[in-house]
Structure formats: structure tokens, C-alpha cells
Amino acid sequence: MSSSLSPYSPPSATFSSTSYLTIPRRKPINDCLDAMKSSSPPCKKVSKDIIFDAAFEEADAVYRNWMSKYPSALTSFEQITNYAKDKKIALFMDYDGTLSPIVDNPDLAFMSSAMRTAVKHVAKYFPTAIISGRSRDKVYEFVGLKELYYVGSHGLDLVGPVKYSESIATNHNCISPTDELVSTANLFQTAREFLPMIDEVFRSLIEKTKDIKGSKIENNKFCLSVHYRLVDENSWTVIAQCVHDILKNYPRLEQTYGMKVLEIRPIINWNKGDAVEFMLESLGLNDRGAMLPIYIGDDRTDEDAFKVLRESNRGYGILVSSVPKETYAHFSLKDPSEVMVFLRSLVRWKKSQIAVYRSS
Numbered sequence: 001m002s003s004s005l006s007p008y009s010p011p012s013a014t015f016s017s018t019s020y021l022t023i024p025r026r027k028p029i030n031d032c033l034d035a036m037k038s039s040s041p042p043c044k045k046v047s048k049d050i051i052f053d054a055a056f057e058e059a060d061a062v063y064r065n066w067m068s069k070y071p072s073a074l075t076s077f078e079q080i081t082n083y084a085k086d087k088k089i090a091l092f093m094d095y096d097g098t099l100s101p102i103v104d105n106p107d108l109a110f111m112s113s114a115m116r117t118a119v120k121h122v123a124k125y126f127p128t129a130i131i132s133g134r135s136r137d138k139v140y141e142f143v144g145l146k147e148l149y150y151v152g153s154h155g156l157d158l159v160g161p162v163k164y165s166e167s168i169a170t171n172h173n174c175i176s177p178t179d180e181l182v183s184t185a186n187l188f189q190t191a192r193e194f195l196p197m198i199d200e201v202f203r204s205l206i207e208k209t210k211d212i213k214g215s216k217i218e219n220n221k222f223c224l225s226v227h228y229r230l231v232d233e234n235s236w237t238v239i240a241q242c243v244h245d246i247l248k249n250y251p252r253l254e255q256t257y258g259m260k261v262l263e264i265r266p267i268i269n270w271n272k273g274d275a276v277e278f279m280l281e282s283l284g285l286n287d288r289g290a291m292l293p294i295y296i297g298d299d300r301t302d303e304d305a306f307k308v309l310r311e312s313n314r315g316y317g318i319l320v321s322s323v324p325k326e327t328y329a330h331f332s333l334k335d336p337s338e339v340m341v342f343l344r345s346l347v348r349w350k351k352s353q354i355a356v357y358r359s360s
């Protein structure tokens with residue numbers, strides 16, 4: 001795909017085969033600013049103005065061209081379900097921008113009750129997990145459904161089902177559950193040792209950014225989000241500089257870019273893709289021929305999961321985006337409302353399969 005279609009900046013770290021990543025050199029502030037500007041693609045503007053109309057048409061043509069490579073999961077629904085016929089579907093979904101629309105205030109990113117019902121129904125028929133950059137508790141607070149698995153901090157805070165394989169049981173990162181939510185599950189937190197460091201950086205960031213109007217620091221337990229969606233663009237350098245100055249003292253933390261957010265996270269070889277593989281294994285769904293994982297997400301961190309599915313040639317990634325983006329996904333959906341239609345369609349399809357099975 002042409003790089004001009006990509007709103008993403010190049011990855012900031014090099015992967016090594018060991019469990020930790022090669023520590024990246026801190027990027028100069030100008031690089032950081034460029035990435036901050038490009039990390040949120042512009043929305044389509046509808047205007048009566050002729051110039052905007054022309055620009056809109058051009059953007060639309062680019063989008064249609066992109067859609068031919070990443071067709072809608074709704075129009076391709078039959079293809080997806082034909083492939084799924086004799087398989088067990090496992091569903092993985094991101095939260096922000098996938099189940100809830102992107103809003104200015106991250107504390108108010110509620111999902112609609114119609115979406116909640118759709119997710120509840122889908123979880124009745126397929127093992128379903130939400131894998132978010134938020135803290136696990138926060139996502140649970142938003143979604144409020146007990147029948148799902150919740151994975152927080154971009155895969156670093158994971159609760160898997162009780163049934164798990166030998167390799168997982170012997171892994172030292174797998175500890176006994178302590179809270180009520182996970183009383184029948186296994187808690188897997190591969191970055192536990194980073195907790196005090198993350199808390200320390202959180203406090204420093206709160207202090208250093210307190211005078212930057214509109215900034216917000218969110219503690220996602222194993223990672224932090226520095227939001228600048230509501231910060232005047234003239235102050236973006238200040239915010240980038242604050243993060244840069246603080247991280248100078250923490251070589252084991254890295255900064256990545258999300259949608260109008262700078263993310264701070266441990267340099268550790270574990271991401272949403274690893275979380276998907278872990279969940280599949282612990283759900284006993286690692287028989288490739290018998291199962292079909294579907295991952296729906298909108299964020300650059302979801303690309304790690306799309307990549308796992310694409311490269312291992314199992315399952316489908318579905319990117320939620322209304323603008324062309326470079327992606328490892330197979331299909332696309334425009335926005336959370338299309339995600340909801342897709343989830344409802346899956347339920348309808350499954351019910352019809354069950355009906356056919358019963359009558360035969």
C-alpha cells in the first residue's frame with residue numbers, strides 16, 4: 001500500500017527475539033510533533049463550497065479504491081460465514097472507536113445500550129473478548145457485561161478462562177486471581193514489575209502538564225495515555241516536550257501514538273496480537289482448522305492483532321475506519337454503527353445455523 005495512504009508514523013521500536021524489545025532512541029521533538037499531527041486522520045467535511053466538493057469527491061474516490069482492497073465486512077458477510085460454516089468463531093473487539101464512537105472526553109466514551117445488547121447477544125453464541133488500551137476495570141465499567149473476557153492496557157492485563165494449557169499454567173506471569181471479576185479465571189499480567197514505574201510517571205505527568213489547558217493524563221494501569229485532543233495545536237510542542245523530558249529518565253518505557261493521544265508503555269514484547277494468541281490457546285481454540293478468530297478494531301495497536309491473524313493465515317481482521325489506512329486487516333467497517341450491524345448479522349446467522357442443525 002502506498003505510504004501516502006498511511007496516517008501512521010513508522011514504528012518506534014525494533015523487535016528482538018528475546019522477551020524485551022530493543023530500547024529505541026528517543027525521537028526528536030519535531031518528529032514527535034509530525035507524528036502527533038498525522039496520527040489522527042482528518043474527518044470527511046461535507047460542504048456546499050465547490051472546492052470542498054471537489055476535494056470530497058477526490059477523497060471519496062480514494063476511499064472507494066481502498067475499499068476494493070479492504071471490502072466491507074457487511075457486503076462480504078456471506079464470504080465470511082461460508083468460511084466459518086464448520087468452524088467455531090471467536091470474537092475479539094477493541095473498545096474506543098469500535099464499540100463506542102470517538103468523543104472529546106475519554107471519560108464520556110459510553111457505548112449505546114443498543115450496542116451493549118448486540119455485544120451481549122453475540123457473546124451468547126461466540127466466545128467474545130474486548131481488548132482495549134484502557135485499564136481492564138475501566139472497560140468493564142463502560143461495557144458492564146459479565147459474559148465477556150476483558151483485556152486491558154493493550155493486552156498487558158489479561159483475564160483468561162479457567163481452562164488453560166500446560167504452557168500457560170507453567171508460565172510465571174500467570175498468577176492466582178484476586179478480585180471478584182476474575183474469581184473463575186486466570187489473571188495474566190506480563191508487565192507487573194512496571195507498575196510502580198508507571199505510577200511514578202503518571203504522577204510526574206499530572207504535575208508537569210497541569211497548566212496545559214485541555215490536556216488529560218489517563219492511567220491505564222500498565223500504560224498511560226496523554227490526551228491532547230482538546231489542547232490548542234500551538235501547545236502540542238509543550239506537551240510533547242513534557243513527555244520527552246520525563247521519559248528521558250525511564251529508558252524501559254516507550255512512547256507511541258494513538259488517536260490524538262501519546263501512549264506511554266513498557267518496552268516489552270507483548271501486544272494485542274500476543275493477547276489474541278494467548279486467549280485462543282487458553283480457550284482451547286488453537287486448532288486452526290476448527291476455529292475462526294475475528295478481530296474488529298480501529299486503532300494502530302489493533303494492527304498487531306490483524307498482523308497475527310494475517311500472517312498465521314487464520315481468521316479475519318476487520319478495520320473500523322471511514323478513511324483509507326494502511327492495515328493488515330482483511331475487511332473494513334465504517335464506524336461503530338456498522339460494527340453493531342455486523343454483530344447482529346453474526347447472531348442471526350448463528351441462529352439460522354442452529355435451526356438448520358436441529359431440523360436435520
Ligand SMILES: O=P(O)(O)OC[C@H]1O[C@H](O[C@H]2O[C@H](CO)[C@@H](O)[C@H](O)[C@H]2O)[C@H](O)[C@@H](O)[C@@H]1O
Pocket residue numbers: 094095096097101102103104105106107109131132133134218220225227229258259260261263299301
Ligand atoms: O484500544 P482502545 O480501546 O481503542 O483504546 C485506545 C485509547 O482509547 C481512548 O482514547 C481514544 O478515545 C477517546 C474517547 O473517544 C478519545 O477522546 C481519545 O482522543 C482517543 O485517543 C482511551 O482514552 C485511551 O486511554 C486508549 O489508549
